[in-house]
Amino acid sequence: MPSHTFTVNGEKVTVDVEDDVRVLWVLRDLLGVTGPKYGCGINVCKACTSHINGKAFNPCSVPVGAISESDEITTIEGISDGEKLHPMQQAWIDNDVAQCGYCQPGQIMAAIDLVKRCSAEGRSIDDDALDEIRNICRCGTYNRIRKAIKAGADNM
Secondary structure, three states: OOEEEEEEOOEEEEEEOOOOOEHHHHHHHHOOOOOOOOOOOOOOOOOOOEEEOOEEEOHHHOEHHHOOOOOEEEOHHHOOEOOEOOHHHHHHHHOOOOOOOOOHHHHHHHHHHHHHHHHHOOOOOOHHHHOOOOOOOOOOOHHHHHHHHHHHHHOO
């Protein structure tokens, strides 16, 4: 069985698994990293959104064979600074975003990526930018999500 080595939340890991197993299942089932959620498995709902090398990706659609030893995957579990929450996580709490909470890890990871991209491109977090986020929230808390993203961006 092939062996795959990469970094997850700052820790170098090695897993023995077939190349075609999706990264989401490696994270959740083999490594016990359960922040990224399984929603659709086909890169539509984006509940599993995480970061690879600092950019958003959806591990449900990426086979582990496509991950290299130099790749760094960050999930919701890896964004806080010890006991101090990431500014986007704090904004989620301050704005009482979560209802059922299932999609929230992916929403937060997508929001962090959006803020970083907009900042690098010299864009503000306006309605057009917020419309770029395609993550689905079945509870419909989109207004609170948008408000929290703006608040989190102010503190990033």
